[in-house]
Amino acid sequence: MAPQPGEAEFPLKVELHVHMDGAARHQTILDVAATRGLIPHCKTIQDLKQEIVVSKPSTLDRLLHSFATFVPVFAGNRDAVYRLAYEFCEDCALQGITYAEARFSPHLLANTFEKPVYAPEPGNFSPRDVVTTVSEALKQGALDFNIKVKEILCCIRNFPEWSLEVAGLCREFRDSVVAIDVAGPEFLSGMDPTQCPHKLAFKEVEIAGLHRTAHASEVTSSEMIYEALDEYHVERIGHGYRSLDCEKVYQRLLKEGIHLETCPISSVFTGGAPNGKVIHPILRFAEDKANFSLNTDDPTVLDNTLTDDYLTAKEFGLSDDQITQSIFNAARSSFLPDEEKRLLVSELVTVYGDQW
Numbered sequence: 504m505a506p507q508p509g510e511a512e513f514p515l516k517v518e519l520h521v522h523m524d525g526a527a528r529h530q531t532i533l534d535v536a537a538t539r540g541l542i543p544h545c546k547t548i549q550d551l552k553q554e555i556v557v558s559k560p561s562t563l564d565r566l567l568h569s570f571a572t573f574v575p576v577f578a579g580n581r582d583a584v585y586r587l588a589y590e591f592c593e594d595c596a597l598q599g600i601t602y603a604e605a606r607f608s609p610h611l612l613a614n615t616f617e618k619p620v621y622a623p624e625p626g627n628f629s630p631r632d633v634v635t636t637v638s639e640a641l642k643q644g645a646l647d648f649n650i651k652v653k654e655i656l657c658c659i660r661n662f663p664e665w666s667l668e669v670a671g672l673c674r675e676f677r678d679s680v681v682a683i684d685v686a687g688p689e690f691l692s693g694m695d696p697t698q699c700p701h702k703l704a705f706k707e708v709e710i711a712g713l714h715r716t717a718h719a720s721e722v723t724s725s726e727m728i729y730e731a732l733d734e735y736h737v738e739r740i741g742h743g744y745r746s747l748d749c750e751k752v753y754q755r756l757l758k759e760g761i762h763l764e765t766c767p768i769s770s771v772f773t774g775g776a777p778n779g780k781v782i783h784p785i786l787r788f789a790e791d792k793a794n795f796s797l798n799t800d801d802p803t804v805l806d807n808t809l810t811d812d813y814l815t816a817k818e819f820g821l822s823d824d825q826i827t828q829s830i831f832n833a834a835r836s837s838f839l840p841d842e843e844k845r846l847l848v849s850e851l852v853t854v855y856g857d858q859w
């Protein structure tokens with residue numbers, strides 16, 4: 504079979520920003536939903552896609568609504584969570600992704616609350632059980648498909664009561680978990696760092712010697728960047744498109760070499776960076792030699808592969824060289840230990856040469 508456009512140019516990839524709980528295969532959602540009697544009105548892949556795939560520029564809230572439809576299929580079910588994580592590895596390998604950092608919220612896949620957010624009913628599958636299950640599945644998947652995967656655990660902005668437990672899980676599972684993140688609807692905490700549970704969780708993780716990234720300035724103001732850098736002490740920013748609203752904050756990102764995990768297709772569909780006549784933020788990042796990578800974000804909802812995102816970046820105006828550079832940026836800004844990072848970069852060098 505002839506390779507898809509984009510596959511031949513970029514055979515080896517690195518992905519830093521993908522929500523594993525937003526990367527389920529459509530077929531798997533249907534299979535598991537059928538066994539649990541969920542989303543009964545979706546019988547075919549086409550029905551399901553109509554329900555959850557965001558196919559035109561929309562809002563971040565619309566994306567979050569799709570999650571509420573399909574995450575319940577996995578939430579609270581060990582076998583389903585295992586399958587989700589295991590297939591994630593196979594999908595990486597099929598796309599030529601040699602290293603991925605898979606992020607997820609342990610709490611959104613658990614059911615040990617009186618009113619679980621996504622699980623259909625309460626049960627005894629705890630956030631800790633979720634991390635145990637995902638870690639086992641990723642370990643087996645990485646072995647079977649010959650790739651490397653690490654985990655990033657997400658706090659959720661509108662559930663501050665979970666964050667300290669997330670920090671504890673990061674520390675406990677530090678063999679497989681490399682970092683903490685904060686995701687969900689975007690708004691400034693505005694709380695003092697000594698009071699805000701998210702900021703306290705980030706602090707705890709930093710003291711433990713683990714890494715930090717945060718969703719910021721995807722759809723709201725550049726103010727979020729200051730909070731992420733100065734109060735969450737992040738080393739990378741998820742998205743960051745709106746940093747361009749404030750030249751001062753943008754220049755700081757450039758000067759400090761803060762890595763921006765950009766997601767081309769997602770940026771259009773969330774309204775984070777509408778694809779209009781103006782220059783797309785990712786093209787500006789590339790032209791200014793900012794430290795950025797290209798990522799899929801939520802393949803279940805966006806129905807995209809990483810190659811689709813590279814091709815979309817090309818439509819924004821990025822050159823093949825700029826895309827290759829972004830793959831090396833991702834490797835160098837990954838949260839792997841130094842020696843493993845060096846090996847990852849040299850793996851890329853064997854494919855793309857050493858000029859990057």
Ligand SMILES: [Zn+2]
Pocket residue numbers: 520522686718741800
């Ligand atoms: Zn994200």
